[in-house]
Amino acid sequence: MAKQPIAVIGGGLGGLWATLRIVEDGFPVNLFSLFPVKRSHSCCAQGGINAVLDIKGQDDSVWQHIVDTIKGGDYLADQPPIKSLCEGAPGLIRTFDRMGVTFSRTPEGIMDQRLFGGVKNRRTCFAGATTGQQLLYAVDEQVRAHEAKGMVTKYEFWDFLSLVLDDEGDCRGLTAMDLNSMEVRAFPAGAVVLATGGLALTYGRSTMSSNSTGAPASQVYQQGAKFANGEFIQFHPTGIPGHDKNRLMSEACRGEGGRIWVPKKAGDTRDPLEIPEKERFYFLEEWYPAYGNTVPRDVASREVCRVVRHMGLGIGGKDLVYLDLTHLPRDFLETRLGGILEMYRTFVGEDPCERPMAIFPATHYSMGGLWVDFEKDERTGAMASVSPKNHATSIPGLYACGECDFAYHGANRLGANSLLSASFSGRVAGDAAVAYVKNFAKGGQELSESDYESERKRQDGINRTIIASDGNENTFALHHETGDLMRELVFVERSNDGLDRSLDELAKLKERSRNISLDDKGSWANQSLAWARQVQDMIVLAEVIAKCARQRDECRGSHYKAEFELKIPEGKFEGDPEYDEYKAQWKTNNDKWLKHTIVTHSEDGPQIEYKPVDTSILAPEKPRDYR
Amino acid sequence: MAKEIHVRIKRQAGPDAKSYWEEFKMPYESGHNCVSVLMYLREHPVNAKGEKVEPVVWESNCMEEVCGACAMIVNGTPRQACAALIDELQQPIVLEPLTKFPIVRDLQVDRQAMFDALLAVKAWVPIDGTQDIHRHAPLISPKEQDIRYLFSRCMSCGCCLEVCPQYRKDARFIGPAALGQVRLHNSHPTGGFFKEDRLHVLMEPGGIADCGNAQNCVKICPKDIPLTSAIGELGRQTTIQWLRDLFVK
Ligand code: SF4
Ligand code: SF4
Ligand code: FES
Numbered sequence: 001m002a003k004q005p006i007a008v009i010g011g012g013l014g015g016l017w018a019t020l021r022i023v024e025d026g027f028p029v030n031l032f033s034l035f036p037v038k039r040s041h042s043c044c045a046q047g048g049i050n051a052v053l054d055i056k057g058q059d060d061s062v063w064q065h066i067v068d069t070i071k072g073g074d075y076l077a078d079q080p081p082i083k084s085l086c087e088g089a090p091g092l093i094r095t096f097d098r099m100g101v102t103f104s105r106t107p108e109g110i111m112d113q114r115l116f117g118g119v120k121n122r123r124t125c126f127a128g129a130t131t132g133q134q135l136l137y138a139v140d141e142q143v144r145a146h147e148a149k150g151m152v153t154k155y156e157f158w159d160f161l162s163l164v165l166d167d168e169g170d171c172r173g174l175t176a177m178d179l180n181s182m183e184v185r186a187f188p189a190g191a192v193v194l195a196t197g198g199l200a201l202t203y204g205r206s207t208m209s210s211n212s213t214g215a216p217a218s219q220v221y222q223q224g225a226k227f228a229n230g231e232f233i234q235f236h237p238t239g240i241p242g243h244d245k246n247r248l249m250s251e252a253c254r255g256e257g258g259r260i261w262v263p264k265k266a267g268d269t270r271d272p273l274e275i276p277e278k279e280r281f282y283f284l285e286e287w288y289p290a291y292g293n294t295v296p297r298d299v300a301s302r303e304v305c306r307v308v309r310h311m312g313l314g315i316g317g318k319d320l321v322y323l324d325l326t327h328l329p330r331d332f333l334e335t336r337l338g339g340i341l342e343m344y345r346t347f348v349g350e351d352p353c354e355r356p357m358a359i360f361p362a363t364h365y366s367m368g369g370l371w372v373d374f375e376k377d378e379r380t381g382a383m384a385s386v387s388p389k390n391h392a393t394s395i396p397g398l399y400a401c402g403e404c405d406f407a408y409h410g411a412n413r414l415g416a417n418s419l420l421s422a423s424f425s426g427r428v429a430g431d432a433a434v435a436y437v438k439n440f441a442k443g444g445q446e447l448s449e450s451d452y453e454s455e456r457k458r459q460d461g462i463n464r465t466i467i468a469s470d471g472n473e474n475t476f477a478l479h480h481e482t483g484d485l486m487r488e489l490v491f492v493e494r495s496n497d498g499l500d501r502s503l504d505e506l507a508k509l510k511e512r513s514r515n516i517s518l519d520d521k522g523s524w525a526n527q528s529l530a531w532a533r534q535v536q537d538m539i540v541l542a543e544v545i546a547k548c549a550r551q552r553d554e555c556r557g558s559h560y561k562a563e564f565e566l567k568i569p570e571g572k573f574e575g576d577p578e579y580d581e582y583k584a585q586w587k588t589n590n591d592k593w594l595k596h597t598i599v600t601h602s603e604d605g606p607q608i609e610y611k612p613v614d615t616s617i618l619a620p621e622k623p624r625d626y627r
Numbered sequence: 628m629a630k631e632i633h634v635r636i637k638r639q640a641g642p643d644a645k646s647y648w649e650e651f652k653m654p655y656e657s658g659h660n661c662v663s664v665l666m667y668l669r670e671h672p673v674n675a676k677g678e679k680v681e682p683v684v685w686e687s688n689c690m691e692e693v694c695g696a697c698a699m700i701v702n703g704t705p706r707q708a709c710a711a712l713i714d715e716l717q718q719p720i721v722l723e724p725l726t727k728f729p730i731v732r733d734l735q736v737d738r739q740a741m742f743d744a745l746l747a748v749k750a751w752v753p754i755d756g757t758q759d760i761h762r763h764a765p766l767i768s769p770k771e772q773d774i775r776y777l778f779s780r781c782m783s784c785g786c787c788l789e790v791c792p793q794y795r796k797d798a799r800f801i802g803p804a805a806l807g808q809v810r811l812h813n814s815h816p817t818g819g820f821f822k823e824d825r826l827h828v829l830m831e832p833g834g835i836a837d838c839g840n841a842q843n844c845v846k847i848c849p850k851d852i853p854l855t856s857a858i859g860e861l862g863r864q865t866t867i868q869w870l871r872d873l874f875v876k
Binding site for chain 2: 017020021024035036038039040041043044090091092094095097098099100102103104105106107108109110111127128130133134137138141142144145147148180209210211242243244245247343346347348349427474476477480519520522524525527528
């Protein structure tokens with residue numbers, strides 16, 4: 001009997017790695033994507049990918065990479081998978097290299113490595129200024145080789161709609177919609193790997209691609225998969241707000257001497273070049289004399305919000321501050337930041353060497369996502385190299401990898417670890433899905449035709465309801481409103497009042513999202529219909545994020561509530577009684593809050609429980625101190 | 628400065644439907660590009676005559692000119708709509724779908740042929756599986772890598788095919804984008820193991836001989852990929868291959 005295919009949803013780095021592993025194990029793959037997989041969001045990651053190769057004589061070690069990842073995530077990620085991730089990174093990079101990735105080279109022709117994201121060693125491999133694109137293309141090409149052999153069937157321009165579950169709640173396939181003919185079909189699958197990326201579109205505009213809605217993750221959550229750590233969203237301090245998205249201005253601008261400021265006078269409408277030096281407020285330099293403009297990402301984002309939202313000093317009263325390079329020589333900027341400046345010129349139409357850029361924090365990455373399991377290898381303390389438990393969601397037969405899962409990054413993600421986790425987790429999830437199909441009695445057997453048909457009909461019914469709906473809401477406008485709400489109340493700085501309000505508002509938006517009227521009621525390439533479904537799913541996720549944030553009364557990583565901030569007593573250090581008291585408070589807080597938020601869907605909204613974090617490799621001993 | 632943004636869009640309800648022009652006007656704001664305008668219009672789908680219409684259909688994803696999705700003809704020039712700033716365009720801004728590919732709907736076309744071409748020329752490096760073999764790729768000089776990098780940024784947008792006089796719906800020329808990828812993969816130490824196979828594909832009808840050397844492709848490519856120098860190199864490679872084939876026969 002021919003082997004039943006395994007389905008992979010999403011064709012970014014995670015999905016394509018999973019695909020490769022599955023076909024190498026002899027199982028055919030049905031690969032679903034909203035667009036040709038080569039256009040996936042992985043191609044937007046610019047910076048690079050971490051792996052300890054230790055080629056720069058710095059005694060870099062895998063252990064150090066593990067420590068950096070654990071601490072970067074404020075201890076909120078299970079550590080055995082992190083250990084595997086960092087140990088697996090060099091091998092992964094070697095494979096990418098063999099695939100022909102155009103990694104930048106040293107004079108002797110080996111892969112080069114550079115510094116990135118506050119890490120002390122040169123550990124980041126890169127390919128020009130488009131590392132994500134180059135990595136994605138390499139796996140895209142490898143998948144095409146298997147496509148040529150008939151092992152991979154692509155369903156591009158197909159939208160994942162739902163899982164097909166059997167009576168015991170096991171995943172036995174999926175339904176998807178052809179985005180041209182709008183036909184809904186059910187596909188049997190031995191297992192399903194979800195690799196559908198981030199959810200930043202729940203914030204309206206973000207640094208992400210316009211298809212990164214998180215809808216598939218939301219959908220399987222609504223079908224019973226547990227979601228975890230939704231409150232942890234990374235905001236990039238230097239986004240360039242646009243009508244369509246917030247483009248990312250690289251951290252390198254601050255690193256190379258860029259200065260962040262606002263006019264001292266609120267509502268100053270003068271051209272920035274006419275504002276004299278003494279009427280400018282360089283708030284980061286003033287508040288953090290040691291670090292100045294190079295404070296860590298989360299600190300920078302928070303202080304920008306403070307200046308704008310609490311002090312009312314945003315440029316022209318808007319959510320904007322200046323990131324200024326104009327004091328630096330043009331030659332210097334061109335050599336150090338060439339590609340980045342070019343991007344700004346292309347999309348903003350101004351020269352950042354001549355005029356200060358206007359920036360604001362932008363939603364960038366979701367550390368939280370679908371809860372996934374792992375099998376611990378007691379001998380090594382890492383994740384078992386192959387196990388059906390690895391990257392398994394709480395629905396048997398459903399796997400998740402890449403940004404849509406919650407593993408590895410805890411409360412905050414280290415720079416250049418996202419391309420790594422996407423690729424690595426894809427590899428692990430692919431292996432796990434195969435192990436699942438091989439080892440389990442039900443694996444590889446189809447349900448009866450009618451079981452698939454009933455789910456297909458249910459989904460088709462949802463489409464019909466949406467098309468027939470004659471309400472007064474516009475689905476695109478609803479998305480805007482949801483985004484505005486999230487950027488106001490569930491953003492960089494959170495308060496319990498604000499979060500309560502956001503939950504009320506989201507409940508209303510949820511109601512309204514069922515009362516829409518589409519301007520396109522046709523049955524050919526109806527993008528409005530697909531979008532309307534995604535908006536409903538985004539609002540569900542927004543509610544999860546807000547609820548998780550509401551419940552967590554502490555500050556950790558990217559999650560910040562001023563009322564629960566534990567401040568390091570000024571001028572006090574280890575041994576001072578004030579510091580020791582602070583440390584004791586910090587410890588009490590950790591005992592209380594160092595745990596995963598686990599969310600289960602119910603008709604009454606998200607139900608929250610907590611689960612301990614596996615800190616068996618490096619337990620937190622003392623607070624982070626940036627002074 | 629203009630108070631409004633005025634757009635003319637060539638629309639078509641489906642592959643077999645008749646095309647027509649529709650005009651739209653929206654309030655001017657600085658910082659718009661062609662995709663953000665389309666986003667505004669799908670939220671406010673009212674044409675210049677004040678009639679409610681079906682939202683325009685198009686493709687986009689990254690909004691950073693790196694995914695290749697949003698290629699269309701903007702004021703007569705094929706380019707990425709997300710990188711076409713309204714402030715730099717003459718109004719009315721005219722948007723049309725690419726003409727060398729079948730229309731799906733409005734500005735969305737079907738570029739599957741581009742991916743088929745990558746498959747036909749085996750645009751990948753053969754590896755013996757994704758497992759770690761504890762070795763890197765063979766050494767590659769920084770100079771060669773820099774050239775390879777130029778080609779490896781091809782985002783399959785199709786602009787080069789749009790302007791190539793030899794690439795037509797009724798002809799089978801494989802087109803410059805795939806030729807660039809052959810150049811890229813032939814030059815890799817292990818990718819070159821398929822060099823012969825690739826060259827043989829290019830020596831068939833629809834291959835490299837169909838290029839009329841019009842140079843249009845290289846001028847339009849948004850990534851400045853040196854397509855014509857690739858074509859030149861491949862021309863030489865295929866000649867050598869042809870001679871070789873004579874000898875081994
Ligand atoms: S040089 Fe060849 S491939 Fe390029 S546009 Fe001209 S005919 Fe087409
Ligand atoms: S070669 Fe250039 S124009 Fe042609 S598809 Fe690639 S990126 Fe687009
Ligand atoms: S949307 Fe990706 S290139 Fe324009």
